[in-house]
Amino acid sequence: xxxSVFSLAGAVATLLASFVAxxxxxxxxxxxxxxxxxxxxxxxxxxxxxxxxxSQSPPGGLSPKDVPQMxxxxxxxxxxxxxxxxxxxxxxxxxxxxxPAHGTWYVSMxxxxxxxxxxxxxxxxxxxxHTYSHVGSPSAKEISSCKSMLNTYGGIPKGKIQGFRAPxxxxxxxxxxNIAEQSFLxxxxxxxxxxxxxxxxxxxxGMANDCWTxxxxxxxxxxxxxxxxxxxxxxxxxxxxxxxxxxxxxxPQDVTQWSLDAFNKKYEGNRQPFGIYVHPTHLTTYPxxxxxxxxxxxxxxxxxxxxxxxxVWFVTNQQLLQWMKNPVKASEFGQQDxxxxxxxxxxxxxxxxxDDDHNNQIDDNLLNNCNFGTSNFKTCFNCPNGAxxxxxPTPASAAQSGSAGYRYPVPDNCDSTWWDPIGNxxxxxxxxxxxxxxxxxxxxxxxxxxxxxxxxxxxxxxxxAASPSSxxxxxxxxxxxxxxxxxxxx
Numbered sequence: 001x002x003x004s005v006f007s008l009a010g011a012v013a014t015l016l017a018s019f020v021a022x023x024x025x026x027x028x029x030x031x032x033x034x035x036x037x038x039x040x041x042x043x044x045x046x047x048x049x050x051x052x053x054x055s056q057s058p059p060g061g062l063s064p065k066d067v068p069q070m071x072x073x074x075x076x077x078x079x080x081x082x083x084x085x086x087x088x089x090x091x092x093x094x095x096x097x098x099x100p101a102h103g104t105w106y107v108s109m110x111x112x113x114x115x116x117x118x119x120x121x122x123x124x125x126x127x128x129x130h131t132y133s134h135v136g137s138p139s140a141k142e143i144s145s146c147k148s149m150l151n152t153y154g155g156i157p158k159g160k161i162q163g164f165r166a167p168x169x170x171x172x173x174x175x176x177x178n179i180a181e182q183s184f185l186x187x188x189x190x191x192x193x194x195x196x197x198x199x200x201x202x203x204x205x206g207m208a209n210d211c212w213t214x215x216x217x218x219x220x221x222x223x224x225x226x227x228x229x230x231x232x233x234x235x236x237x238x239x240x241x242x243x244x245x246x247x248x249x250x251x252p253q254d255v256t257q258w259s260l261d262a263f264n265k266k267y268e269g270n271r272q273p274f275g276i277y278v279h280p281t282h283l284t285t286y287p288x289x290x291x292x293x294x295x296x297x298x299x300x301x302x303x304x305x306x307x308x309x310x311x312v313w314f315v316t317n318q319q320l321l322q323w324m325k326n327p328v329k330a331s332e333f334g335q336q337d338x339x340x341x342x343x344x345x346x347x348x349x350x351x352x353x354x355d356d357d358h359n360n361q362i363d364d365n366l367l368n369n370c371n372f373g374t375s376n377f378k379t380c381f382n383c384p385n386g387a388x389x390x391x392x393p394t395p396a397s398a399a400q401s402g403s404a405g406y407r408y409p410v411p412d413n414c415d416s417t418w419w420d421p422i423g424n425x426x427x428x429x430x431x432x433x434x435x436x437x438x439x440x441x442x443x444x445x446x447x448x449x450x451x452x453x454x455x456x457x458x459x460x461x462x463x464x465a466a467s468p469s470s471x472x473x474x475x476x477x478x479x480x481x482x483x484x485x486x487x488x489x490x
Contacts, residue, residue, distance in 0.1 A: 097334030122353030252298030
């Protein structure tokens with residue numbers, strides 16, 4: 001009973017936190033940034049793959065007609081089962097090469113189920129840092145604690161946690177400096193509207209977009225090799241830029257039209273990436289709260305519409321940056337190693353976020369359930385001997401090293417999809433490991449609305465073992481959530 005009470009408390013807290021988080025950049029200032037920016041970059045000295053000037057033109061001198069139209073779908077905050085299912089619905093489509101669509105999740109730690117973190121990553125999606133406790137001005141510890149827990153309990157290799165998004169999109173010079181010091185590859189917190197809707201670029205020469213914050217002033221931020229992946233706004237019917245959770249800004253049919261107009265402007269123009277940025281809580285059904293199905297159906301309909309167009313690719317921000325470093329034509333995009341969809345061929349079920357033995361259960365009977373009364377999570381790895389905190393995000397293991405039940409952490413030289421934490425073995429130790437190709441049968445009319453569970457699996461060989469590759473009333477939400485919690489606690 002006690003665990004159930006705290007589980008509900010966690011869900012309610014997440015609802016409340018997500019409502020606040022929904023205001024993160026729901027709309028952005030319309031002020032032009034061109035006049036306030038002192039940005040200057042010489043493309044003759046700033047060259048890929050280590051440096052990139054901000055530009056609205058495609059990189060590599062490519063003609064727009066040869067550029068893959070990339071769509072980034074990102075999710076913010078904790079990963080829980082109901083939210084995970086909503087995210088999967090949004091990515092139930094395919095890319096032109098038959099691979100499933102992929103997205104990026106910026107994860108905060110409170111109420112996160114780390115077994116789902118690992119499943120998200122093992123499915124080819126990206127896991128990124130959204131701080132430990134989602135505070136407005138995160139310290140370096142907030143950022144590093146999140147990264148540490150994603151590695152320790154989610155099994156995400158440290159080198160694969162490359163992205164960061166600031167809570168409430170409240171990035172500062174200090175925040176960007178912190179992520180540079182902690183070896184993150186990119187930030188995705190700054191907004192791009194029209195004049196500053198740049199392709200991703202590096203901060204070698206400072207910030208070029210979102211200049212209304214003052215961040216573009218000369219000398220404010222110069223971080224060689226750190227990328228900025230702008231969040232691209234959608235203009236509503238009053239030309240007000242909408243950023244996160246655009247589906248909250250109007251009726252579904254209106255939001256769909258605004259989004260299509262914004263998408264087509266890019267698709268028929270210079271093909272800058274198009275972004276769909278969500279807090280999945282708002283699109284997930286909860287008892288006693290308004291039904292979000294009309295909003296979700298509108299988002300899914302929009303996704304199906306754009307997925308049916310030629311050369312539209314749903315990618316993670318990491319995949320986007322891999323292309324930026326070495327741009328190729330759309331006709332060659334699907335053949336790039338980072339765009340392939342392969343999963344390890346493993347003879348037995350190991351705790352790696354995948355269904356290795358094909359019984360339609362992921363990590364069946366292998367997960368640890370870590371329960372601390374006020375919080376609980378599942379993981380393939382060791383439960384800590386006490387509840388994680390900001391000061392101590394990864395307490396000592398409850399099990400002793402080498403004892404029965406001990407789980408071994410993922411070593412730096414093995415990807416977690418190949419790592420058996422119980423057997424203490426990396427099942428891929430050569431450059432000739434066996435993979436199965438996971439491709440989805442595409443409908444003849446379009447590549448949309450495909451169930452990823454219908455994927456075909458074909459055994460293949462790979463040469464690279466390192467590459468797995470109208471606003472809901474705030475009062476309603478708060479009152480219903482608190483009422484549900486208080487009744488349950490009585």
